[in-house]
Amino acid sequence: METLSNLAMGFSTALTFYTLILAIIGCFVGTIIGALPGLGPSNGVALLIPISFSMGLDAISALVLLTSVYYGAMYGGRISSILLNIPGDEPAMMTTLDGYPMARQGKAAEALVVSGVASFVGALLATIGLMIFAPYLARVAYQFGPAEYFALYMLAFCTLGGIGSSNQAKAAMAAAIGLGIAMIGLDKTTGMPRFTFGELHLMDGVDFLVAIVGLFAVAEVFFFIESHGKDSAIGVKLGKILVPWKMLRQTTGAMLRGTGIGFVAGVLPGAGASLGSFLAYMGEKSIAKDKSTFGKGNPKGVAAPEAGNNAAAGGALVPMLTLGVPGSGTTAVLLALLLTLNITPGPLLFAERPEVVWSLIASLLVANVVLLLMNVPMVKIFVKILSVPAWVLLPGVTMIAFVGIYSLTGSSFDMLMMVGFGVLGYVMRKLNIPTVPVILGILLGNAMEDNLRRAMVLSNGDFWYLLSSPIAVGLWIAAILGFVAPIFLRRLLKKPPVPTHDPSLNED
Amino acid sequence: MIKGDRIFGAFMLVVALGYILSARGIETSFMSDPVGPRVFPYMVAGVVILCSLVMILRPDPDEEWPAGPMLLQLGIALVALAAYAEAITPLGFLIPTAVVSGILSWQIGGNPGRSVVAGLGLAVGLFVLFRVILGLGLRGLPAGWGF
Amino acid sequence: MKQWTRAAAAALLMTVAVPATAAECIAPANPGGGWDFTCRQIGRIMTELGLVPNMVQVTNLAGAGGGVAYTQVVSNRSEDPEVFVAASSSTTTRLAQNAFAGATADEVRWVGSIGGDPGVIVVAQDSPYQNLTDLVEAVKADPSSVAFAGGSAVGGFDHLKVLRMLDASGFEDLRQVKYIGLDGGADAITQTVGGFAQAMTGDLSEITGFIKSGDVRPIAVLSEERAEGFEDVPTAKEQGIDTVSMNWRGIYVPKDISDERYQEWVDMLQQVGESEEWQQVMTENGLEPYSVFGEDFQTFVNEDIAETQEISREIGLIQ
Numbered sequence: 001m002e003t004l005s006n007l008a009m010g011f012s013t014a015l016t017f018y019t020l021i022l023a024i025i026g027c028f029v030g031t032i033i034g035a036l037p038g039l040g041p042s043n044g045v046a047l048l049i050p051i052s053f054s055m056g057l058d059a060i061s062a063l064v065l066l067t068s069v070y071y072g073a074m075y076g077g078r079i080s081s082i083l084l085n086i087p088g089d090e091p092a093m094m095t096t097l098d099g100y101p102m103a104r105q106g107k108a109a110e111a112l113v114v115s116g117v118a119s120f121v122g123a124l125l126a127t128i129g130l131m132i133f134a135p136y137l138a139r140v141a142y143q144f145g146p147a148e149y150f151a152l153y154m155l156a157f158c159t160l161g162g163i164g165s166s167n168q169a170k171a172a173m174a175a176a177i178g179l180g181i182a183m184i185g186l187d188k189t190t191g192m193p194r195f196t197f198g199e200l201h202l203m204d205g206v207d208f209l210v211a212i213v214g215l216f217a218v219a220e221v222f223f224f225i226e227s228h229g230k231d232s233a234i235g236v237k238l239g240k241i242l243v244p245w246k247m248l249r250q251t252t253g254a255m256l257r258g259t260g261i262g263f264v265a266g267v268l269p270g271a272g273a274s275l276g277s278f279l280a281y282m283g284e285k286s287i288a289k290d291k292s293t294f295g296k297g298n299p300k301g302v303a304a305p306e307a308g309n310n311a312a313a314g315g316a317l318v319p320m321l322t323l324g325v326p327g328s329g330t331t332a333v334l335l336a337l338l339l340t341l342n343i344t345p346g347p348l349l350f351a352e353r354p355e356v357v358w359s360l361i362a363s364l365l366v367a368n369v370v371l372l373l374m375n376v377p378m379v380k381i382f383v384k385i386l387s388v389p390a391w392v393l394l395p396g397v398t399m400i401a402f403v404g405i406y407s408l409t410g411s412s413f414d415m416l417m418m419v420g421f422g423v424l425g426y427v428m429r430k431l432n433i434p435t436v437p438v439i440l441g442i443l444l445g446n447a448m449e450d451n452l453r454r455a456m457v458l459s460n461g462d463f464w465y466l467l468s469s470p471i472a473v474g475l476w477i478a479a480i481l482g483f484v485a486p487i488f489l490r491r492l493l494k495k496p497p498v499p500t501h502d503p504s505l506n507e508d
Numbered sequence: 509m510i511k512g513d514r515i516f517g518a519f520m521l522v523v524a525l526g527y528i529l530s531a532r533g534i535e536t537s538f539m540s541d542p543v544g545p546r547v548f549p550y551m552v553a554g555v556v557i558l559c560s561l562v563m564i565l566r567p568d569p570d571e572e573w574p575a576g577p578m579l580l581q582l583g584i585a586l587v588a589l590a591a592y593a594e595a596i597t598p599l600g601f602l603i604p605t606a607v608v609s610g611i612l613s614w615q616i617g618g619n620p621g622r623s624v625v626a627g628l629g630l631a632v633g634l635f636v637l638f639r640v641i642l643g644l645g646l647r648g649l650p651a652g653w654g655f
Numbered sequence: 656m657k658q659w660t661r662a663a664a665a666a667l668l669m670t671v672a673v674p675a676t677a678a679e680c681i682a683p684a685n686p687g688g689g690w691d692f693t694c695r696q697i698g699r700i701m702t703e704l705g706l707v708p709n710m711v712q713v714t715n716l717a718g719a720g721g722g723v724a725y726t727q728v729v730s731n732r733s734e735d736p737e738v739f740v741a742a743s744s745s746t747t748t749r750l751a752q753n754a755f756a757g758a759t760a761d762e763v764r765w766v767g768s769i770g771g772d773p774g775v776i777v778v779a780q781d782s783p784y785q786n787l788t789d790l791v792e793a794v795k796a797d798p799s800s801v802a803f804a805g806g807s808a809v810g811g812f813d814h815l816k817v818l819r820m821l822d823a824s825g826f827e828d829l830r831q832v833k834y835i836g837l838d839g840g841a842d843a844i845t846q847t848v849g850g851f852a853q854a855m856t857g858d859l860s861e862i863t864g865f866i867k868s869g870d871v872r873p874i875a876v877l878s879e880e881r882a883e884g885f886e887d888v889p890t891a892k893e894q895g896i897d898t899v900s901m902n903w904r905g906i907y908v909p910k911d912i913s914d915e916r917y918q919e920w921v922d923m924l925q926q927v928g929e930s931e932e933w934q935q936v937m938t939e940n941g942l943e944p945y946s947v948f949g950e951d952f953q954t955f956v957n958e959d960i961a962e963t964q965e966i967s968r969e970i971g972l973i974q
Contacts (some may be wrong), residue, residue, distance in 0.1 A: 055642050145851030146835070169562035173520065175638025176555040180527060187545040189809050189836065192535045194545060195527070218589065225580055225585050225615045254545055350839045352864075392626050395609035398589070399634055406596055407638075407646065414619065415593030423586065429570050431512050449548040454835040458802050458851060461542030541809065 030072020178441015
């Protein structure tokens with residue numbers, strides 16, 4: 001009951017004309033961002049954070065706008081997967097497996113509708129799950145002291161690194177690079193500068209937005225130059241859109257199962273939407289009677305992963321809001337957003353800033369409905385936008401990235417640093433080193449160190465204190481498993497064929 | 509011969525050692541903090557060293573790296589972006605944006621004619637978007653030229 | 656946040672160009688914090704009372720815990736008669752610890768304080784400590800058995816409250832006191848409720864909600880008199896420990912303005928402090944009256960800084 005009255009309060013904020021307009025704009029922009037190859041949800045949200053600040057939006061409006069973009073991008077990712085066999089973002093990768101064959105059989109419209117509805121079901125149920133589980137987890141969070149938080153951060157890094165990469169050492173390296181960058185600036189406890197080399201611009205540390213935009217957006221430019229825009233999408237054709245009721249009925253089960261699996265995968269810190277859609281697809285395939293048709297245009301193979309990745313996007317908000325530990329790359333960017341808005345996620349967020357939490361949840365629900373309406377009848381508009389050539393799109397995105405950072409900081413130093421991060425992102429991706437752990441490291445590094453130091457104050461320097469409670473021990477075990485297990489599982493569970501263009505870049 | 513991973517590993521190894529060296533110089537004058545401001549950086553550098561060694565000793569197969577003309581292309585893009593970062597403050601938004609997005613467009617699309625159009629179009633279009641629609645405080649032209 | 660700093664700096668630069676007819680209040684922090692609150696409330700009341708011709712413009716200039724604004728005012732605007740800056744105990748604490756890049760308190764003129772947020776010490780509901788004496792005895796018996804949590808970093812005002820209190824109680828070895836600094840009072844409360852810290856210090860206004868909800872139990876308020884609304888919570892003084900830690904809310908102005916202008920600021924602030932509107936703001940936000948003006952306030956600031964320096968030196972925070 002309390003949930004419902006809270007939700008009513010949330011709706012009273014989220015349903016004003018102004019926020020509704022923002023949500024619609026966010027959904028529209030988000031869908032485009034998701035659909036365009038090379039511009040994933042992390043990218044999209046990261047680019048828009050600085051701009052929404054410069055526009056002077058208040059906290060709730062900014063939150064509504066950017067979460068709409070986030071969900072919109074999750075919807076949009078499927079469009080280019082189905083039509084071009086190019087996933088708009090990594091979670092949409094699984095959708096290419098059956099979506100593209102459907103399109104080639106002349107069932108592109110059906111595939112788009114089924115995947116749109118599946119996205120809606122997944123996202124809607126996951127948002128409801130968020131409403132139910134988040135307050136519960138927020139209460140458990142009182143049991144989290146410095147040692148437990150330290151273990152939780154370890155878990156996030158380990159699972160993200162373990163699952164997100166094919167090489168544990170490279171994932172760990174990426175996380176350590178991020179943590180190392182986070183140390184730059186004044187040490188909060190002693191007030192002494194660390195790794196600033198006397199550079200005044202580094203005193204306040206490296207801004208995570210600079211790093212995010214550099215690693216994601218600027219690095220993308222280098223890749224497109226290298227490929228000469230080969231993957232740019234030109235000349236997409238699509239027939240009349242009708243709702244295939246029969247196909248929707250057939251795939252209901254797949255959508256619900258995909259949602260369940262995706263939500264759980266999303267709640268695990270570090271796992272995220274890619275894992276959600278992967279597991280949802282594999283799960284659906286393994287229980288299906290018509291296994292052999294998977295990969296050849298089975299609508300269930302479209303419905304399950306789409307429901308899965310959207311549900312995971314919702315699930316990933318649970319640990320992010322209650323514990324301040326993001327479950328994926330995009331939630332890491334959303335965490336960056338909250339921190340910039342002076343909203344500290346954590347157990348007290350639900351008690352102290354209920355208006356923020358519940359209007360966020362309400363706006364997610366609103367965004368879902370808007371997105372369903374946009375993505376089923378209006379999908380043709382987005383298909384048109386897909387035909388914007390890369391030689392216009394990429395320079396445009398780059399300039400938006402620069403203006404975003406410039407309008408916030410007004411400093412050439414930060415823009416140069418952003419270009420530097422772009423080079424780093426290019427090299428790392430060339431070497432198959434995941435970039436999301438870097439972001440997570442920059443975001444969480446100081447909190448992780450603070451908690452370690454607090455734990456040591458409490459224990460008078462005894463490192464065993466880090467393993468002094470059942471929660472901490474459990475988290476450490478999960479962390480080690482999450483890091484080590486994929487090494488063995490990888491041999492058993494062969495990854496599905498990777499599509500031609502590998503966009504692991506905007507991994508979610 | 510696998511190079512990429514080994515070179516990066518060796519590079520990060522050096523960076524990590526430098527990091528440790530730099531961390532040794534962090535001032536600690538502290539009372540109730542048994543860990544101090546150096547320990548965590550040491551731990552991070554330790555992880556980097558470990559991972560670097562793994563990358564050097566057990567490298568993954570190389571990706572295809574750009575060579576020759578492509579490297580030059582990427583170099584040009586890098587210089588253009590860096591120059592943009594420096595130029596936007598003194599020269600305003602329009603001129604650097606038209607030039608740099610034109611260069612990038614040419615590098616991606618390979619057609620000089622339409623790149624000029626793309627550069628000019630983006631400069632004006634984005635300026636209208638940012639300045640007029642979103643209302644950001646962005647200067648269009650070099651200081652003193654109006655806008 | 657850094658980007659806010661820059662945004663604010665940019666905003667500041669733009670406003671410099673505007674003819675300086677409007678009074679401006681610099682809040683040395685992001686919107687939403689205590690300094691921002693001080694600026695907005697004082698600015699609003701000044702306008703409502705007709706003390707200034709136009710709206711008071713609030714500029715957020717965050718960075719280095721107020722250091723950016725401080726050095727900005729000292730070096731660039733030391734003759735600006737229209738600017739005033741929000742300040743609080745954290746400002747003087749940082750000045751005392753030389754955290755403003757060598758700036759000292761005599762480089763600006765301190766106008767006054769018109770309200771204060773009393774410090775308070777709370778324990779978890781099920782804590783064995785019933786009063787301040789219990790807690791202090793426990794620290795004296797074994798300093799490592801009691802960890803204090805607070806919303807400021809080590810050496811910050813919340814930490815100093817604990818140290819001042821223990822210093823006043825006759826506890827010698829202040830270096831042994833365990834303190835963990837968290838991001839704000841709310842986090843510190845969570846750690847105390849969860850049993851990771853044994854006691855917590857903060858400003859009364861940020862803890863009010865948790866006291867009323869019964870999560871934590873206040874054992875002492877660090878003010879001269881019992882606080883309004885919390886008449887059943889004894890002061891530290893009543894419990895035999897002579898210590899007062901008020902997080903005062905006040906303003907300073909640049910040094911090189913004329914004496915007449917300084918006096919005008921003092922008069923204006925005094926009128927704000929005595930106004931109905933301010934009384935209402937204080938009740939709504941859990942502030943207590945704490946009025947010190949002009950020369951008295953300058954003296955108060957100097958004494959406060961001297962005391963902080965002494966304790967900071969004792970614990971090795973400064974040389």
